[in-house]
Amino acid sequence: MAKIDVSEFIESNYKRNDFSHLHWTGSFQDYVNIVSEHPKVARNAFQRIHDMIFTFGIEKYSEYKKEITRYHFFSDPFEKGKDAIFGIDVHLMKLVNFFKSAAAGYGTEKRVLLLHGPVGSAKSSIARLMKKGLEHYSKTDDGALYTFEWVDEEESEILGGAKLFSSPMHEDPLKLVPTEVRAEFLTELNKGRADGERKIDIKGELNPACRYIFEQYMLKYDGDWNVMIKNHVRIKRLILSEKDRIGIGTFQPKDEKNQDSTELTGDINYRKIAKYGSDSDPRAFNFDGEFNIANRGIVEFIEMLKLDVAFLYDLLGASQEQSIKPKKFAQTHIDEVILGHTNEPEFRKLQNNEFMEALRDRTVKIDVPYITRLDQEVKIYQKDFNADKIPHVHIAPHTLEMGSLWAILTRMEEPKKSDLTKLQKLKLYNGKTLPGYSEDNVKELRKEAVREGLEGISPRYIQDKISNALVKNAHHGCLNPFMVFNELESGLKHHALINNTEMYDKYKEMLVVSRQEYEDIVKNDVQKAISVDENAIQTLCANYIDNVKAYIQKEKVRNKYSNRLEESDERFMRSIEEKIDIPESRKDDFRREIMNYIGALAIEGKQFDYRKNERLHRALELKLFEDQKDTIKLTTIISNVVDKATQEKIEVVKTRLIKNFAYCEICATDALNYVASIFAKGDSAKS
Numbered sequence: 001m002a003k004i005d006v007s008e009f010i011e012s013n014y015k016r017n018d019f020s021h022l023h024w025t026g027s028f029q030d031y032v033n034i035v036s037e038h039p040k041v042a043r044n045a046f047q048r049i050h051d052m053i054f055t056f057g058i059e060k061y062s063e064y065k066k067e068i069t070r071y072h073f074f075s076d077p078f079e080k081g082k083d084a085i086f087g088i089d090v091h092l093m094k095l096v097n098f099f100k101s102a103a104a105g106y107g108t109e110k111r112v113l114l115l116h117g118p119v120g121s122a123k124s125s126i127a128r129l130m131k132k133g134l135e136h137y138s139k140t141d142d143g144a145l146y147t148f149e150w151v152d153e154e155e156s157e158i159l160g161g162a163k164l165f166s167s168p169m170h171e172d173p174l175k176l177v178p179t180e181v182r183a184e185f186l187t188e189l190n191k192g193r194a195d196g197e198r199k200i201d202i203k204g205e206l207n208p209a210c211r212y213i214f215e216q217y218m219l220k221y222d223g224d225w226n227v228m229i230k231n232h233v234r235i236k237r238l239i240l241s242e243k244d245r246i247g248i249g250t251f252q253p254k255d256e257k258n259q260d261s262t263e264l265t266g267d268i269n270y271r272k273i274a275k276y277g278s279d280s281d282p283r284a285f286n287f288d289g290e291f292n293i294a295n296r297g298i299v300e301f302i303e304m305l306k307l308d309v310a311f312l313y314d315l316l317g318a319s320q321e322q323s324i325k326p327k328k329f330a331q332t333h334i335d336e337v338i339l340g341h342t343n344e345p346e347f348r349k350l351q352n353n354e355f356m357e358a359l360r361d362r363t364v365k366i367d368v369p370y371i372t373r374l375d376q377e378v379k380i381y382q383k384d385f386n387a388d389k390i391p392h393v394h395i396a397p398h399t400l401e402m403g404s405l406w407a408i409l410t411r412m413e414e415p416k417k418s419d420l421t422k423l424q425k426l427k428l429y430n431g432k433t434l435p436g437y438s439e440d441n442v443k444e445l446r447k448e449a450v451r452e453g454l455e456g457i458s459p460r461y462i463q464d465k466i467s468n469a470l471v472k473n474a475h476h477g478c479l480n481p482f483m484v485f486n487e488l489e490s491g492l493k494h495h496a497l498i499n500n501t502e503m504y505d506k507y508k509e510m511l512v513v514s515r516q517e518y519e520d521i522v523k524n525d526v527q528k529a530i531s532v533d534e535n536a537i538q539t540l541c542a543n544y545i546d547n548v549k550a551y552i553q554k555e556k557v558r559n560k561y562s563n564r565l566e567e568s569d570e571r572f573m574r575s576i577e578e579k580i581d582i583p584e585s586r587k588d589d590f591r592r593e594i595m596n597y598i599g600a601l602a603i604e605g606k607q608f609d610y611r612k613n614e615r616l617h618r619a620l621e622l623k624l625f626e627d628q629k630d631t632i633k634l635t636t637i638i639s640n641v642v643d644k645a646t647q648e649k650i651e652v653v654k655t656r657l658i659k660n661f662a663y664c665e666i667c668a669t670d671a672l673n674y675v676a677s678i679f680a681k682g683d684s685a686k687s
């Protein structure tokens, strides 16, 4: 263990400068100077979140010919990707559009933002990310914001004998500008700002407590605002923090009968009533409901539709009017994003309720579905299950992928085209090409499946079962897909959300499909390790394409060695096609499809890559395997009597699995044994 000199470490790592920077205080005039120079400090909550999202930059890519924007903000730059959101960029774009429109004041700032989706679809993760983002942003120069506190050196009665009284809703100091002169003040402040530029605005009056104090001091100084501000107002930097209940609130409905508005809009402080003599003295009121404390930032409503309906109307009012009504006090302006989330079943339960109309009208609903792209789903599990976090157990190749594969299969709708299996559809979604399916076809497939991603197995179930499998098999030193499949299967019986046998059977059936797919994959790995270097396939592929081209165009092929023109080699082409069961009668179609595909790619200026054409890729591998497999007698592995020469070859294969395919000693041995046992059963090398 290394020794650490604490004071030296802190001195060089912890920036004291930052501390004083973040604890800056100043006069009202100082603040106005800051605002003139950096009008951003006076942004409203929607504008601030909007800008925060954009500070992390974007990246564009295209999917199904549509341009998609990925906002790096959603990769969680705050905690190294811990809450990164994958695979639902299209939906995140809608979320960002909400903020775009709200920041510009087009009306969505008066709506509740409702994230809607099945259990475990990242709704809370998105909310967490936004809160975390705000905390972080408020500490940067770019995201700085300010509030004020009342100061009274004489500890007069006005502050109840205290020296300090902070704005309980951490309001923008500009709200201290008397309403009568605000319009002119703003005109001055906004002078010189171009037409398209955001203008500074001051909305709403001070909260009741500050309003009261304001008036009392005005009385004291005979209406001299300048003296009041100079003597009693101090501006300070505002750091948003969920833990400190500043600018970030969360509300979770508990018991349906036990909902109380004070949790949202604050409560009478009974101890202070004695002091101030009246329960309508705003100083005897704690403005500490979630709506109050979330001012300037965001308030999250977990399971929003579980709220009592009367309450929900309050909430919808709060967004529509951007004001709340604390008990016994006037409407109080709020500046905050109201973010709710809800599950599918809850949403549906309310669908027949007339209240739904009102709700639909006042919310912007953003769907947060499950991921349906395999390579994206895998990333969820890689976050938690990787060598860094689990150093003592190796995770065999394809393990997380198989959990993801099954999860997505359970989320998929049966393709309407009968010749397509769910597994094939999954692969199409994942960017593989199948002959006969263009990008447009895949887009169609997605379109026809309206409920896709709204049901099925949640990532949380997969996470839990992978954890279980890890714990149970820690002694083995390596977690493989079989272990995960077993956990996934045994958990199904007790799964709370599987409530009919039809669903149960469907999920089981998808497990069979997944296991079969794994068998193919692991066989393929072993075959590759035995036979292949990529160059050999490449050559084989080029050779095949040359022959197909000649065949289709009724031309001759130039023999690379003799440089003479020859007939296309029918036996050679068939030896490849037979590997994937293409009958004689279909061979022309197959060859034509490939040529068309290559032609279409050429038009787009793209090169043909056999790896993208799954069937051809497989056929080529199998052909190569066949050409080479006799050099190693795989089935002898399980016969216990392995001669030295074979043993050496097996070691070579194992080493290749480890070096090229990320296997470890344990799973490489497992894989070889498994594949050997398949071959021993008389299975051919075909899939």
Ligand SMILES: Nc1ncnc2c1ncn2[C@@H]1O[C@H](COP(=O)(O)OP(=O)(O)OP(=O)(O)O)[C@@H](O)[C@H]1O
Binding pocket: 083, 084, 085, 086, 087, 088, 117, 118, 119, 120, 121, 122, 123, 124, 125, 126, 342, 343, 371, 380, 459, 460
């Ligand atoms: N698209 C996704 N990208 C990254 N992680 C995801 C995604 N979908 C789900 N997850 C992961 O699944 C788990 C559950 O997510 P989360 O708690 O955010 O879901 P939720 O929608 O709030 O669920 P619930 O409706 O049960 O409250 C988390 O670990 C989260 O990281």
Ligand SMILES: [Mg+2]
Binding pocket: 123, 124, 125
């Ligand atoms: Mg949640």
